[in-house]
Amino acid sequence: MYEILKQIATPAIITGLISSLYAYFQKKKEDYRKYVYENKQENFKELVVYADELVNKGITNPDLEKLLFKISQKINPYGRKIKTFGKYQWIEDDGYVWYQIEMIEKKLASQILQIEDLKELAHRIQISKRLLDIKVENNIPIINSAKIWFYLFQYAMLLLQVFFIYSWYQSFIEQSTIDSLVLAFCLLVVVILFFLLPELSINESDDRKSEIRITVLLFVIAAVDAGIAYYLYNNSSIALLVGMVSFCLSLGEVISKAIIFGESEIGKVSTIYIEEYRKLQGPKLSKRRFRNYFKVIPFLNKIKILFHKDKREGNDDL
Template sequence: MNDLLEQLITPIIITAIVSGLYRYFQKKKEEYQKYVYENKQNDFQKLENFSNELIEGGEANPELKTILFKISQRINPYGREIKTFGKYQWIKDDGHIWNQLNQIEGKINSQEITIDDLKELAYRIQISKRILDVRLEQAVSPISPSKIWFYFLQYLTLVFQLFLLFSLYTIGFKSSEINESSIHLAFALWLSLMIFLIFLIPELIINESDDSKFEIFIIVYTMVFALVDAFTTYYLWNNLSSAIIVFVIILFFMITLTFLKSIIFGDSEIGKISTIYIEEYRELQESKSNKKRFKDYFRKYKFFFNKEK
């Protein structure tokens, strides 16, 4: 029985199981997304017709309010609650379209509506359609160096966590003391949590909220990640120098992963859209969110490197 457990707990077997589960859920996700996007394409076909009616009829169109209502029925209803989402989610949920709709309705009531307002609405609808088209494109885009390094470091960090888990198991298996086993279990639980953070922390930077507490959350969890690995290394091999080296390397890996994810996101279609409407979104939030978030500094570095090229 013990020999069987030792074979099952090897890093290769664990990696294979994790990879298999990831492929399964990824396939399910892609099937669901394809279903959703195909349905949404039908909505955008009608939205394009409504946009054409807006421009052709102009601001004096007697059916203007009716057309605007029809548009509101074809876009994501969650985007209307603009204060409950971060910039990324706001764009995904058509918040930039909702904002323009609200402005147009206000201008209609005050009789300040112009053809430019309607053209801007049509333009924003086309932006959302473009985002959808990009996701449905079948051609495989070239892999950028940022993506290669991102996935390489992410995989390397994951393998190291599995190695620490395997080391805890092998050392803990030989220990017969209850206290020792309890400590091993505690470290194993922490490391299991860290595995999720490998995938979670880089994603948090692109779903970033405009709450300053969210920045602290990301920074603290990045530090905790490196500390857990460092303490585990020290506990396993009782070597302070190794623990410090592990702390520095893992912290560097997590910061680099976050930085690379920001570059990848900034180069994507939705990342470019988020950049266009970032100030508009902030104006819709509370005053405390008007200051720049640290994701903006990542974007500045990306633009600097691109400019140098």
């Protein structure tokens, strides 16, 4: 069994397999993206007309309920009172548009509807169209400093894992053991976690558990890398150094991803409509404000609070 694994686990075969899988899933992603965006663009051609009709005919429009129904047919159906995903998914699924539609329906039933409510719905439709246009246009994203740092952290971490994979391969050739297979599994888990972590940090719901989970994953990645380094070199100083470097790279990637998200179009929309999202999540979150995109790591929040506290005390002394 080990002899077969030695023959299969060559760098050329592993690289070829990873490249083939990446190309396959990238092609599927692009096909799906093209299909979805082309259909949504067709829907928005009608939605823009409906938005104009909302404002032009106003609250006296006898067909207002029919018009609202037509709008609801053209937006994402999964955004209606969504509770299972975080703010990012809520914006993706037009949740903020659904929120305004339902508010208009309630005011219409109570006969307290105002033209400003219809203008707000038209404005939200325009925002949705803008987000879609950005996605279609940004095949080549604009590079800013946060993106540069994000890619640097990501590639540095990836190089570290590739180095560990190469060292594991050399160790595996010299001595094939069960520990080597466990080591390979841990390396695979770390690589997967490292690519998933940034997405988890911006898709988090307004829940303390999600923040704790992200923090735990950061320490898990660092601990696994430190353990692998100790296994390969049997040196606690090297293991500690590798763990610290791994943690810093992972943390840097998460923070830079949060900054990118906060500066993006969808990040801006998320900060505008966070209160609405919070209200739809039920009584569990009714007493807590939504955390902004920087507050992904709990202990960073404490540092920020202490910093502002010391600053205020310094101003008071003056």
